[in-house]
Amino acid sequence: MRHKTFLWFFLPTGLAMLLFIALPIVSVLVQSVFAPHEAVLKEVENCTPLVGCVTETTIDQEATRELRENQPLGRFVGLDIYLDRGHLAVAEVGQAWVDAATWDEFWHRLFNLPLYRALSFTLTFTFLVTPLLILLGLMIALAVNSLHRHLKGLMIFFSLLPMIVTPLIGSLILFWMIDSRGIIGSALVSIAGDPNFSLKASTGLMWVSLIVYGVWHSAPFAFVVFYAGLQTLPKDQLESAQIDGATRWQQVRYVVIPHLMPLVTFVALIQLMDNFRIFEPIVGFNASAHATSLSWIIFNDLGGETRQLSAASATSVLTIFGVAILLSPVLVRTWRDFRGKT
């Protein structure tokens, strides 16, 4: 295809991505080094007869508005926003490092800072949910594969539901069930034997609930991919393993799993990236008091009356860095494939 023809075919989609993905990234980068204008102050001398003159400092509303309108981006502050308490909190971390006598105290102080708190949950979630969902997906795939033909379709249908359903809605459905008056919640209350037992009250249990949701939501994806992989499993390999006397477990371990290994890598890479952006369940579970994530911080900064664009932009840039680190193995793989082809 000639360059010119290619250009015309690609132009609409290219333009859409340029205007609404590439430019916003630039805009986010720029905004993250600008802070909102401070109010312009002016000194007014108030003279009252008999009392005398007092100099007062007041906000010059007009000048402030004018300044904000003329330069909507704000004032240039360099990396200040990245280093402030809401983000990397360099000063606070340094202080904690100097003050803290033990590691425990240091970690405790570190996790009281919003970004590190969010980061700790985001990373825990990402690196716990991903292996668990792969394991569960593999088990479901193996079990469903041994079912009768007619049951398989039905199982796939119901298995797809947790994944297809809107994340916010899915998390709400689970949240209502684990509510202390919901069915699972009240069952847990009777098991715990404590009428005030609630999943919502404890940070640890809330994390567990979110992780359970994460696995429930994403295991179907792993299941479907592995199930498709099982259909292409070479029969003769399994048979020769059997003739060599492999037990059922050994067949799975040495024939099936190696066959599925490329798919496991694929699922792991995709899910690492997707779990890193966890956000909706925190809203749905109303869990922000116990668990926050990077995406949730951005959402929280942007929402409400005061839209803190600079703070949100700085967190966005940090999130993009995180995604870039997780994405790098995928990029290396794609690059290697590409070099291999040409």
Place this chain on the structure above:
Amino acid sequence: MASRAQRMPRSLRIASSAFVLFWFVLAAFPFIWTVWGSFKVELDFFSIADWTNAITGERTKAAHGSPFTGAGYYGAWVQEEFWRNVINTGIVCVFVVCTSLTIGTLGGYALSRSSYNYTFWLLITALIFRAMPPITLVAGYLLPFFQWNLWGILPTTIIVLVAINQPFTLWMLHSFFKNIPKELDESAKVDGCNQFQAFRRVIIPVMWPGVITTGLFSFLLAYNDFAVTSMLLSESNRTMVPEIAAFLGTTYTEGNVMFAVSAVVSATVPLFILVMFFQRQIVSGLTAGAVKG
């Protein structure tokens, strides 16, 4: 599973069936439970006294004279005017899917037929864009949208969702078009068509299976989006998902949780139907990327 040697011993078969049953309950029960409960009053669905009330509907019987009531649905659809949000979601989804497929098909076709190196770099860029959480872009939209008075209306959101959709659409359609033999459009070109005519007369008639699969995923992205729609739409233009989130804020205080439950069930129904009719396409779409490696 035909051969006798492959047949499972009974204990393993029981264990495996039990596990399938366990997963089935895990996957399906929450939905069944919530659909059932959405026809009850709040004191039944969130029962303090006795959990079996949620099944039998004691309080619902006392309040409405029958164990089922549509009060939650009435409250959500009529009182809170949820139908407006349903219509908004419909508009957003239709336009996002159509636009995204139109420009995505052209782009994906071009990427699959060009042999220059820049196609690789374009695909890599698309992959990077695909990996980025949409919420990180929102901060970049707000300022220009406020400045040009584009914030809060449906068309802006539709265009943004189309753009966010493009990277995935391009990858999917690119790999799909790769599987359509090049000889097809080349022979059309030998017969005197230019590239666009070859695309229109030869490729369009055979591309529908791939386009439908891709369209399903575009639909899901537009339908399920919360981060972008809740940030870019004004209160009167909200789609379903941000509206449900807004319900939560108000209903917990007013004791109208059942409105939210009914709205959630209403929003799940289209997805349920979608999976029912397009199960095969969804499965093939999910595995398409995987099989290629």
